[in-house]
Amino acid sequence: MNIGRRLIAPTAVAGATALSLATLSACSADGSGSVSSGGKLKVTASFYPMQYLAEQIGGSHVSVTELTKPGVEPHDLELTPRQTATLGESDVIVYLKGLQPAVDDAIAQSGVRNTADAASLTSLEKHGTEVDGHSHTTGDNNTGSTGEVAGADPHIWLDPVKYAQVAKGVEKTLAKADPNHADTYAKNLNALVKKLDALNTEFRDGLKNRTSDTFITTHAAFGYLAERYGLVEEAISGIDPETEPSAARIKALHTLAQQKNVSTVFFETLVSDKTAKTLAGDLGVRTDVLDPIEGITAKSKGSDYVEVQQSNLKALQKALGAK
Structure with a gap:
């Protein structure tokens, strides 16, 4: 017999088991x-x-x-x-x-x-647009049929x-x-x-003295932000960034950009910038990043939500002629 081995009394085993179960219970979520x-x-x-x-x-x-x-x-x-x-x-x-x-x-x-x-x-809201360029705050999300296209916007x-x-x-x-x-x-x-609250104040004060209200984005992510500060977002595609814009929508954006003196077409970091840059080239305007902050990467202009939003504010100020 191995004298290094010790027998453990049944009562000790039971006590240890009860203690373990109690510990596990205390350390696990039970709702x-x-x-x-x-x-x-x-x-x-x-x-x-x-x-x-x-x-x-x-x-x-x-x-x-x-x-x-x-x-x-x-x-x-x-x-x-x-x-x-x-x-x-x-x-x-x-x-x-x-x-x-x-x-x-x-x-x-x-x-x-x-x-x-x-x-x-x-509260979630529905953001939509008319395809002839008389828009609300978001872009065309269908094939270009007349009438307003609206859906619940999640970008709160x-x-x-x-x-x-x-x-x-x-x-x-x-x-x-x-x-x-x-x-x-x-x-x-x-x-x-x-x-x-401080960020809200920065946006409100930073966008007060502007020369334009309208900006163009890749997809309709900035409807809530636009409404908060009295701006008009025109999106190339709709709520879903993968949606292809209709020919009617592209035509409407050309007209609108000229009417509203749009200076910038914004693209973002997590989806292709090809359509935005093509449109900007056709319009003879510049491009810049407006980040919907769906993820932080090495390309993000900031290390967290607040810093990226402050970068977004600077980009909007430049695009809208805010001083």
Whole structure:
């Protein structure tokens, strides 16, 4: 017999097992306020704007996983089996229903109880246009038939005011999942809202003294921002950046650019700039970047949401002759 081996009494085994189960229970999310192993809340964010909110509000008490990797166009996301499995292990999911159908389907099947849907935390609007150039704030999203083309616009994060409303809902979800750190989440939310309020003021004041209201973009991502500050966005394609513009839409943009003295056609970092540069060449105007902030990459003009928005403001000021 190996004298180094010791027999363990049945009562000791039972006690250790009970202790382990109790520990596991305390460290796993049950939908009623516990946190995951390691003491951090496991948060899954569908894409960068949701990730930013979760990290800013959660701080050191959350571990955030982003489903949409940097450089991937969020509208096109397809989940891998591993991502779907990870989603089901989340304590909290922060997403925007309607933007990424694959994510919506996976969340519906995940069984995760603590979810924050940004689309339900502020009001969504329908943005559309007339194809003859008499437009609202977004671009033609069909084949060029007459009449207004409208759909629910998901790009709420580009309006700092609406984004702050979403942030408040995210904070409530985090606090519900992890009430022990609710005070910290509330404090972090207040700091974030102050930053977004300051950003709103920068846009409002920075675009006051402008010579033009109209700007052209690759796809209709800036309708909320345009409405907030009294601008008119004209998009080459519609809400979906992959939609091909109709011949009628391109013709309308030529006319509109001349009428409104448009100086710039904006393109973005995550989709092709070919159409924007072709249109700008035909019009004899310049191109610049207006970032919908769907992901941060090495090409982004800033390291986070606020910095990229400030870069967007500078680009708009230049395009619209703001002083």
